[in-house]
Amino acid sequence: MRGLAAVLLCLFLAGCAGQQAPPQAPASSSPGTDTSTPIIPAPLPPTLSTTPSRALEPGITVRGTVSAGVEAGCLILDTGTAQYLLLGADTAIAVAGAEVEVTGKAEPGAMTTCQQGTPFHVEKTQRVNG
Incomplete structure (x- = not known):
């Protein structure tokens, strides 16, 4: 019977060993002085620019000369x-x-198989008389 009580006591103490005691206030502290560790807030994530780029506005019109890309079909x-x-x-x-x-609308981050130029989703195409 004593052996069983000893085993149960060991198991109980082992279970309590992983727990932490709640933090206690310093034993002697004078009023107005804080000896605790200061809390430093985590840095905020960088903000994105809210200034719109003309290339990102929907419905912009650009003019130029068409050429074949380095990949077929581009x-x-x-x-x-x-x-x-x-x-x-x-x-x-x-x-x-x-x-x-x-x-149309330029989408600089769009994924394509073509390896050149800023992706531009075309809504309207017209030939320039010149």
């Missing part, structure tokens, strides 16, 4: 200052060498 619009990967352009109008104007 059409690039070169504006002279930027290159756009035309996605959904009318392929009867947007052919290599043609000067066109496209209206």
Whole structure:
């Protein structure tokens, strides 16, 4: 019987060993002095710029010359200052060498298999008379 009581006492003490005692206030502390560890708040995540970029606005129109991309089936619009990967352009109008104007939305983060130009989802394609 004593052996069983000893085993139960050991199990009880082992179960309590993993628990932590609640924090206690310092034994002697003068009024007005805080000896506790200061709490430092976690840094806030960086904020994104709220300034809209013209390239991100829906319905913008860009003009340039169409060329074939380095991958088959990819059409690039070169504006002279930027290159756009035309996605959904009318392929009867947007052919290599043609000067066109496209209206749509640039999506710099869009995934494509083409390796050049800013992805541009075309809503309207028209040839420029020149």
